[in-house]
Amino acid sequence: MAFPVYRTRRLFYLIVTAATVLYVLIMMEAPRHSNNRNWLYAKRRFVHKGSNIPGTGPMSPLDATTHEKHMLQDNHISGHQFNGEQTEDGKERSYAPPRETHSRYSNTTCSPRHNIAFLKVHKSGSTTVSNILQRYAVRNDLNLVLPDKLVGESGFNILGYGPLFSADMVIPVPEGQTFNILCNHMVYNRPVMDQFMPANTFYVAIVRSLEERFMSAMNYFGQVGFIMEEKKGVRGFTLKDVMPHFFINQTVRGINKESLINSIAYDFGFATYRDNEEYFQSYLKNIDKEFDFVMIMEYFDESLVLLRRRLCWGLRDILYIKRNTYEHNSLPLTEEDRHKLYESQKRDHRIYQHFYRKFWRGILAEGHDIFDEVANFKLVQKQVFDFCRGDRIQRKVLNIPSSKWNDEFRLTRSECRQMQMSELMLVEKVMDRARQRLRRDGTEKQWLKYVENFWQRNKMRIRNFETSDEMFYLSKTNAI
Template structure:
C-alpha cells in the first residue's frame, strides 16, 4: 500500500513539474520585442524650455478640441502592422509653408483633387495677374478672395500659399477635415530661402569679400538686426509678433498649432512622413507618388561655420523652437510604428525610383509602367498622363483646377 502511494505521489509531482516547465518556458521574441533598427536622435535642445510634457503624440483622428473633432479612418498601433482603413479622407487642409518641400506635397493634393473631382479652396484671380496661384492672408471678407462652390457643398482641399487663420479655416472646411503642415530644419530652410529669393547676390554686393571665400553669410549675420527680411514657417502658421518675442507667447503659439494640426510633416524625413500620412488618410500608394519639385541647383559654393549656424538660429526665435517641438513629436510617432512601417518606406523609395525612371525616360518608349502587388498595396500602373500631372507647375495646376471650379459653379447656377 505504501509503495503504491509513493508511486502515485511521484507521478503527481512529475506532472506538476512538467506543467511548470511548459508555462514558464522562455518567451518567443517577436518584432515588437526587438528595438527598432533606427537610431532615435537625442533631444535637439539642451534645455527643457520647449519640451512637451506629454510624450505621447495624439492620434490624428482621435483628437478632440472644443471646435474640432475628427472620427475618421484608423489609428496606428505597433501591434498592428497593417491597420484596417474604413474610408478615404477627402477633406484635407494643407498649410503650404515656404521652402519646406511644400510644393511637392501641394502637387500630390492637386492631383488628388483633380482625380476625385473635389472642391479646392482657390484664389479668385485672373490668370494674367501676378502670383495668381497665391491666396495669401485671408481677410474677414474672405469669400470675395476665393472661387465659390455650388450651394450645399463644402470645400474639401487646400494647398495654395496662405496664412493660417483658425477661425476662418474652421468656417470654410468640414469639422472632420485633416490638417497638415510641413517644417524643415531652420538653418537649411534659411539657406534655401536666401538663395531662392536671390538674397545671396544682395549680400555679396553689400558685403564684398574675396571670391574664394565660401563663408558668404558671416558678415551679414553679424549685423544687428539682420538686414534682410526672411519670412519663416511661423509667419505662414499665423504668428504675429507684437514687439519683442517672449517664451510665453511662443509656447502659446506652438500649443495652438499643435491643437489645430493633426500632423506636421518633417522635410528631412519626407518619405516617412508621406507613408504615415497615407495611413492616416487611407489613401492608395499611387495617391502619394511624386517627382521632386522646385529643386534649386544654384544653391552651392557656400559654407557655414558653427558660429554662422548659431547666428542663423538666433535670428529665428520662433521658428527654431517650433521645429524642435514638432521634430520630437514626429519621432514619437515613428517610435510607435511596427517594423512593417519601415519596410513599407523602403518599398516606397524603390517605387519612387521606378516612377522617376519611367517619367523622365521610359514613357517615350511605352504608355505605362506596372508595379507588382506587395503586402502594402495592390498592383497599379503609372501612365504617361500620370507623369504629366506629377510635373505640373504650380501655376499650371491652379489654372486647370480654377477653370474646372468656375465651370462647376456656373453649371450649378444654371441648374438652379
C-alpha cells in the same frame, strides 16, 4: 610531394561545405545586425547612451544640423521593431508592435479622408505636397479652395496673407457643394479657414530644419545675389563671406523679412510683433492641438507613408516627383554665424524641434511595419521616376504590382505630366476647372453674380475682354 587527385577533390568539397555552412550561419544571424532598425539608428548615432533618440530629448543647434542630414533612403530599413525610446524622465518606453500587418489602413477597412487643409510653409517641400493634394482632388472629383484672381497676375496662386484674407476671396463652389482641399499659400488663420472648410477637416503642415530652410531661402529669394553684387568691388569677397556679412545687420531686400526670418512661425500665424515666452508657449500649444499631423521634410517619404495611413489613402495617392527644387550655392557657416542664426530665429527652431519629436513618436508607435512600407514605397518611387523620365514611346503604362500595402495599379503618362507640371501651371489648370464646374453645376443666377463681382473687382485690367471665357482664360485646351 603531390596529393593524389581523389584527395584534392575531397579537400575541395570539404572547403565548399564549410563555406556553405558558415554562410548559412551568418545569414541566420544577419537580422540581428544588418537589418535591425535599432542597429541602424545606432550606426547613425541616433541610439546610444547620451545621444538624441528621434522624438525625445533636447536638441542643440549643432545636433539639429548633423543628424537630420542622415537620410535613410539608401539603406535597407526592414527589420525588428525599434524599442527602447527614452521618456523625459529617463525611463524606457517600449514599442513592441503587434504582429498583424497594417491592412487595416486599406480602403476595405476604413474610408479615405477627403477634407484636408495643408499649410504650405515656404521652402519646406510644400510645393511637392500641394501637387499631391491637387492631383488627388482632380482624380476624386473634389473641390479645391483656390484664389479668385486673374490667371497670370503676380501672386495669382496665393490665397492671401494676414487679416486681409477673407472667405469671399476664393472661387466659390456650386450651391449645395462644399470645399474639400486647401493647399495654396496662405498664413494660418483658423477662424477664416473654418468659414469654408468642413468641421471634420484634417489639418496638416510641413516643416524643415532651420539651417537647411534658411540656406534654401537665402538663395531662392536672391539674398545671396544681392550681397555678392553689393560686394563685387571688394577684393577677396567670396561666398564664404556672405553669411558673416548678412549677420551684421540682417538686412533683407526685395521681399518681406518674414520670408526669411522666422518664416515658419509667420506661416503658422504667430504674431511677429509679440515676442514673449508666455505668448509663444500658448500659441505653440494651440497649433499642436489644431494640427492633426505635421510632416518633416528631412523624412519626406516616412512622412508621406504616415500621412497615407492617417488619411486611409492608397499608395498611388502619395506618388510624387519633386517640384520647385534646384541646386543652390553652398554657404558655409562658422560657429559664430550658426549661433547668430539660432539666436535670431529661436521661434522657427523651437517649432521644428516640437514637431520633430512628435513626428518620431508617431512613427515609433506604428511599429516596425512602417519601415518595411517605407522601403517598399521608395522602390515604387524609383520605378515611377524612371518611367516618367524615360522613353515615352517604348512604355506608355507602368504596372505596379500588389504588395502588403497596396493593390495593383497602372500609372499612365498623363499622370506623369501632372506630377511634372510647374506649380503655376497646375494652379492655373485647377482654377479653370473650378470655374468651369461653377458654370456647369451651379445655378445660372450664381454664375452671373460671380461673373459680375469678378468683373467689378478687376474691370481696369480686363476691360478689353468680351466674354467670360476670355476673362478667365477658360478653354478646352486648358483642361486638366
